[in-house]
Amino acid sequence: MFGSAELSALHAIVGADGVLCGASVERAYDCDAYTVDRSKPTAVALPKTTGEVARLVRWCNEVEMPFTARGAGTGLSGGAMPALGGLIISTKRLNRILQCDIPNRKLLAQAGVVNSHVSKVVADAGLHFAPDPSSQTVSTIGGNIAENSGGPHTLKYGVTSPHVLGLTLVCPDGEILTLNRREQTPDLVSLIVGAEGLLGIVTEAWLKLTPLPERTETALIAFSTVRAATQVVSAIIREGIVPAALELMDRRILEAVRMAFGLEFHPDTEAMLLVECDGAPASCRAEIERVGELSSGALDFRLAKNEDERSRFWLARKKGIGAMGRLAPTIVTHDGVIPPSRLPEMLEFVYAIADEHQVGVANIFHAGDGNLHPCFYFDDRIPGTVERVVAAGEAIMRRCVELGGSLTGEHGIGIEKIDMMPLMFTEADLIMQSWVRRAFSPGNLCNPCKVIPNQKGCIEHRRRWRGAAT
Numbered sequence: 001m002f003g004s005a006e007l008s009a010l011h012a013i014v015g016a017d018g019v020l021c022g023a024s025v026e027r028a029y030d031c032d033a034y035t036v037d038r039s040k041p042t043a044v045a046l047p048k049t050t051g052e053v054a055r056l057v058r059w060c061n062e063v064e065m066p067f068t069a070r071g072a073g074t075g076l077s078g079g080a081m082p083a084l085g086g087l088i089i090s091t092k093r094l095n096r097i098l099q100c101d102i103p104n105r106k107l108l109a110q111a112g113v114v115n116s117h118v119s120k121v122v123a124d125a126g127l128h129f130a131p132d133p134s135s136q137t138v139s140t141i142g143g144n145i146a147e148n149s150g151g152p153h154t155l156k157y158g159v160t161s162p163h164v165l166g167l168t169l170v171c172p173d174g175e176i177l178t179l180n181r182r183e184q185t186p187d188l189v190s191l192i193v194g195a196e197g198l199l200g201i202v203t204e205a206w207l208k209l210t211p212l213p214e215r216t217e218t219a220l221i222a223f224s225t226v227r228a229a230t231q232v233v234s235a236i237i238r239e240g241i242v243p244a245a246l247e248l249m250d251r252r253i254l255e256a257v258r259m260a261f262g263l264e265f266h267p268d269t270e271a272m273l274l275v276e277c278d279g280a281p282a283s284c285r286a287e288i289e290r291v292g293e294l295s296s297g298a299l300d301f302r303l304a305k306n307e308d309e310r311s312r313f314w315l316a317r318k319k320g321i322g323a324m325g326r327l328a329p330t331i332v333t334h335d336g337v338i339p340p341s342r343l344p345e346m347l348e349f350v351y352a353i354a355d356e357h358q359v360g361v362a363n364i365f366h367a368g369d370g371n372l373h374p375c376f377y378f379d380d381r382i383p384g385t386v387e388r389v390v391a392a393g394e395a396i397m398r399r400c401v402e403l404g405g406s407l408t409g410e411h412g413i414g415i416e417k418i419d420m421m422p423l424m425f426t427e428a429d430l431i432m433q434s435w436v437r438r439a440f441s442p443g444n445l446c447n448p449c450k451v452i453p454n455q456k457g458c459i460e461h462r463r464r465w466r467g468a469a470t
């Protein structure tokens with residue numbers, strides 16, 4: 001029930017311009033970038049401070065309304081989708097950098113600050129925020145923390161977790177906790193990073209800043225088969241080279257980027273590797289030369305001559321998923337992990353599964369750490385297509401686990417993979433995960449129906465909404 005009394009209560013907390021509701025808002029906030037599962041929110045609140053977030057959460061508890069945190073809504077597993085409706089607590093206006101401590105290489109940001117903004121602010125000091133999801137020009141620090149996001153440079157610099165020194169959390173009952181990695185045992189920061197918004201709402205975070213590399217060498221390498229490209233990935237890893245980034249794009253992605261951004265490539269290209277090495281000039285140069293030797297069978301090996309060319313090389317990788325909109329109205333990007341040595345056979349499996357289920361698939365992914373992103377493209381208005389996409393995705397995830405990998409590398413479980421959790425975790429593991437959740441959130445109001453299977457009140461709602469946009 002949401003009437004004038006509820007609206008007035010929210011206005012009293014965040015002001016009249018801090019609440020959104022109505023049909024267009026319900027439509028805009030009914031999913032994230034995983035558009036297969038949808039559910040409408042009751043309203044959206046836009047707090048500006050930790051105190052306002054805490055008051056919103058306490059109010060939700062009083063009226064027993066579910067609530068879900070939302071950053072930029074670029075999540076790819078349905079995490080910010082309000083599964084049982086209720087209040088979306090958006091971090092859109094929590095967008096300030098509060099302190100910048102250059103000598104100690106750290107910075108305090110509100111959760112709604114956009115990832116790439118952090119690096120821009122400290123670039124003149126020769127520093128950057130290393131986690132760089134390909135969505136970094138829009139995704140927020142809060143979303144990155146909740147998903148423990150990776151990115152092209154994860155191979156060398158790691159995922160988000162080691163770059164978060166401390167944070168402020170509004171717990172599911174409205175209590176405010178300030179956590180510092182160095183001062184607390186157990187390390188609760190590690191528990192909150194990657195918790196997908198189930199254990200509370202992060203409002204501020206101290207981020208570690210990393211020096212910009214002295215030298216960077218970036219190569220774009222074209223291959224006539226996907227197998228040849230994956231074999232070079234395995235060879236680079238086997239040699240013990242740790243590039244800063246080692247990314248693979250297949251022909252279908254390259255075609256989409258060509259259509260959208262005019263990317264040029266050798267006509268026989270079936271796969272492209274983007275390899276970036278960084279560090280001290282001599283070792284950086286030696287590494288990229290060795291990569292060139294290992295790629296001797298390639299169609300084309302191009303080394304970026306300057307910063308402009310390097311940015312053009314990266315355009316293909318960073319805008320690849322967005323460019324997929326040229327191929328079909330809907331895309332679903334999967335996220336599974338396998339040992340890099342199994343890449344050649346796994347990619348063949350991905351193409352075969354897509355053929356079997358009659359859906360288009362393109363691949364663009366973090367090849368160096370075995371983090372696959374099969375990207376299905378399709379028209380969700382055609383009856384039966386969504387079901388085939390879901391079945392194909394499940395087959396791929398099952399194979400990842402069979403090969404000794406995992407259900408997610410960086411996009412999280414959300415609602416998308418909740419039914420697959422038993423593939424990877426025993427019943428005892430799942431019970432332990434619910435205990436941890438219950439320790440923070442005795443009720444089921446904070447981002448319900450995500451990650452942990454069989455939550456009370458969720459079974460009958462699960463997949464009720466699955467299907468095309470209306």
Ligand SMILES: Cc1cc2nc3c(=O)[nH]c(=O)nc-3n(C[C@H](O)[C@H](O)[C@H](O)COP(=O)(O)OP(=O)(O)OC[C@H]3O[C@@H](n4cnc5c(N)ncnc54)[C@H](O)[C@@H]3O)c2cc1C
Nearest residue numbers: 071072073074075079134135140142143146150197202410
């Ligand atoms: C084109 C594209 C490329 C992408 N590339 C990558 C990539 O390279 N690597 C990668 O890891 N991901 C990638 N993603 C996925 C996505 O961008 C990341 O998961 C990102 O961190 C989500 O941030 P967001 O602000 O959009 O969060 P949202 O989508 O709004 O939310 C994601 C989850 O975080 C929770 N949440 C949001 N804010 C908070 C908060 N303040 N406190 C607690 N919980 C919160 C939400 O409830 C939800 O569960 C990509 C997505 C797209 C569309």
